[in-house]
Amino acid sequence: MSLGTGIRLADLIAAICFILALRGLTGPKTARYGNLLGAVGMALAIAITFATNGLHHFLLIAVAMLVGAAIAVPAARLVKMTAMPQMVAAFNGVGGGAAALIALSKFLTAPTGSLAVYQVVEVLLGVVIGCVSFSGSCIAFAKLQELMTGRAITYPGQQVWNAIVGVGILGLAITLCVSSTSWLIVIVLGLALIFGVAFVLPIGGADVPVLISLLNSFTGLAVAASGFVLHSVVLVVAGTLVGASGTLLTQKMSQAMGRSLPNILFSAFGSVITATGGAEGDTTRSVRSASAEDVAILLAYANKVIIVPGYGLAVAQAQHTIRELADLLESRGVEVIYAIHPVAGRMPGHMNVLLAEANVPYEQLKEMDEANPEFQSADVALVVGANDVVNPAAKNNPGSPIYGMPILAVDEARNIVFMKRSMRPGFAGIDNELLFDPKTTMLFGDAKDSLTKVVAAVKAL
């Protein structure tokens, strides 16, 4: 068996590993095994690449890989569970960047005019998609890391500017295909970076995770394009797998939020007026706030309490404290369930991961459809650091940016307790009518502090 055949066989095995990895990741029992299988396939594909005929600079490659690993491992190990979404965005962005650099490098080193039109198209796809994914992921990272406002950023003529950039990229791409002015690729690269930023800016709030999923599938396609450039089957297979499954996953995520993908991507355009219109006058209205002892009494003498955990709970690392409270209430005979919104936290499934970390029993976690009928018979709905996912504006205010998103029917419970740091609106930047409801009690403060106080107060009863 020649070396070339060996490499192709290894690539085939790697491709099979990737497909089985994806399948494994779709089931809770097989997910971890699936991820490991993916890593095995990856290790094989990388190891066999060292055997490629005519490959030099082994030391340089090893050094570059060490540098990358030295940054990636601590970053991925030390990041808090709550910051996972932006970490995924970052790792996705650099992948897109790498794909763009590969295509660019192959283009610049090819003798002028030696490339067929289809080869230039391959390079252009790699560079453009890769750059859009890179700069888009950077902005998504900045939004989630709160380096910039998480809200949708809109400005007059946004669509026109985006169209101009898009047409510019297209025009230059066509010029590159028919002429041999190769330096134009640098302008295409710059415009693609700008386009990525402009594409992401108007997407805000709870929609960012869906956006990351979309950028993830973009990177997959960019990798596939660079696979075409390099004639590498394993790159084409893996890149296309991610591109296709990522597109479907993005669809599914937006469905879980009750939104269509175009609605998420383009709804911010022209919504400037409606988004700010809801806030007026709310500052003067009064809310009912209570002490931890009041809340403790309310909870301890209830028959049924539904806990609605949100991002605030995750940020305060209060998942262990909430479980302590739930255990305490259960020992007093109170029925406790957790109502998990599909996008509780920052991403679909994020909250399940956080609560599982705190060993919350699986059967107490109720998905939204299961949980909503329960609210009518609940004495207390305890909302910890959640806001947008219980905002009735999603049901009854067509002007609201979150209108149409399915929400937890917290307003049907007999009493509502909000644990919130302040009256500040949630991630989507919209006020919540429910905070002013007469049956709502506010307990201001950090979720963990508040919960610790409530736990102590329940114990003292």
Next chain:
Amino acid sequence: MIAVAAGGDILSLITVFVLAAFVGFEVIAKVPSTLHTPLMSGTNAIHGVVLVGAMLVLGTVHGTGELVLGFAAVVLATLNVVGGFVVTDRMLEMFKVRKPPKVSTEAAGAAAPSTEGDPK
């Protein structure tokens, strides 16, 4: 363009592309929403295979400019692949604890040492 790796002509690559696209759609068709985030993170790690491409570029460079591009590509791609798998594994570790309905005290203690403790 230089065919550096095991490869094929453009048509067989397009064939592979189309088939892989169908497989990609089909294979995740039944994912529950709880696993959306880990799945996204897992696919993110898989497109880290771009590292193979980056290695092929850096391993066949001639000029300094290409060397810089190739080196940067390998660093970025390594970030993607290593970070991607580690983050996904950390997410899925949580699922492992959750699977049995009754968690043993040993596992509970190991997963949450700091805030565990018997309520008085």
